[in-house]
Amino acid sequence: MIENPLRELLEKKSCLRVIESVNALEAIIIRRLSEDNKGFDALWLSGFCHSAWKGMPDNESMPIETKLRTIEEIRRVCGMPIIADCDTGGTPDELCRSISLFSRLVSAVVVEDKRGVKRNSLYGRSVSQEMEEISVFSDKFKLAAESAEKFNIMLFARIESFICGENMETALKRAESYISAGADGIVIHSISSDGMDAFSFCESLRKMYKNIPIIMIPTVYNGYSFDELCDKGANIVIYANQLTRSAVMAMERTAKSILNEGCSRLSDNSYCVSPQKILAMIEEDII
Numbered sequence: 001m002i003e004n005p006l007r008e009l010l011e012k013k014s015c016l017r018v019i020e021s022v023n024a025l026e027a028i029i030i031r032r033l034s035e036d037n038k039g040f041d042a043l044w045l046s047g048f049c050h051s052a053w054k055g056m057p058d059n060e061s062m063p064i065e066t067k068l069r070t071i072e073e074i075r076r077v078c079g080m081p082i083i084a085d086c087d088t089g090g091t092p093d094e095l096c097r098s099i100s101l102f103s104r105l106v107s108a109v110v111v112e113d114k115r116g117v118k119r120n121s122l123y124g125r126s127v128s129q130e131m132e133e134i135s136v137f138s139d140k141f142k143l144a145a146e147s148a149e150k151f152n153i154m155l156f157a158r159i160e161s162f163i164c165g166e167n168m169e170t171a172l173k174r175a176e177s178y179i180s181a182g183a184d185g186i187v188i189h190s191i192s193s194d195g196m197d198a199f200s201f202c203e204s205l206r207k208m209y210k211n212i213p214i215i216m217i218p219t220v221y222n223g224y225s226f227d228e229l230c231d232k233g234a235n236i237v238i239y240a241n242q243l244t245r246s247a248v249m250a251m252e253r254t255a256k257s258i259l260n261e262g263c264s265r266l267s268d269n270s271y272c273v274s275p276q277k278i279l280a281m282i283e284e285d286i287i
């Protein structure tokens with residue numbers, strides 16, 4: 001069976017640094033910063049950022065074919081392992097189909113335990129978000145895990161308890177059930193500013209499962225260093241959206257500057273890389 005590069009990395013390193021990549025240019029930038037085993041270890045195909053670049057809401061309405069085409073474009077320029085955000089995965093059949101379509105391109109898939117129309121977790125409780133019943137999600141997950149095992153891709157269960165107002169006990173109960181259903185790892189999502197819910201969860205889960213890989217997404221509790229998050233028990237830290245957010249800020253600043261200045265000289269000199277830099281980055285890739 002073909003090796004799974006993410007699984008191999010998890011065996012070699014106690015904690016992996018993963019960053020959003022939702023198009024080929026982002027992937028080239030990350031790959032160039034990650035040569036010689038330094039930098040980032042893998043890419044996160046963020047549903048939020050991928051849909052944002054397509055001008056679509058993060059509500060699982062993106063056709064799977066569009067996601068696949070993006071992953072193929074990334075694959076063409078970058079060999080780093082990819083972790084794909086599969087949202088709730090839809091029905092069990094839809095989830096298994098996604099796993100089979102992604103299988104030759106990605107190392108891992110993450111599926112979250114909410115139900116109904118998917119809303120981005122960063123909304124928290126300001127919008128209506130419902131958790132799926134533990135048994136319903138576990139049954140769906142079990143089928144998906146069988147399919148993932150067949151294709152040798154890792155399947156992570158993402159627990160949204162702390163997004164939707166569930167307590168620690170329920171979050172841990174969910175983790176136990178998903179691990180029994182075949183999860184290769186757990187993503188514990190949190191939007192608390194100190195991350196304490198995610199850290200306590202991690203500590204308790206570790207007592208029950210010494211080696212289960214745990215993923216943290218410190219978008220809101222962003223003051224902790226990578227090393228601190230590893231000490232808190234993370235095996236994978238995902239910087240899920242900072243590249244897209246910084247690109248939006250830079251694009252707005254440049255566009256405004258062109259309007260305000262009446263010409264592009266200030267933005268060309270101060271806010272933009274040269275066209276040659278981009279041409280070289282891409283052509284060096286093709287040669």
Ligand code: SPV
Nearest residue numbers: 046047048085121122240
């Ligand atoms: C994403 O990047 O699409 C995620 C992480 O799922 S979050 O936006 O925090 O839900």
Ligand code: MG
Nearest residue numbers: 046047048085
């Ligand atoms: Mg997402």
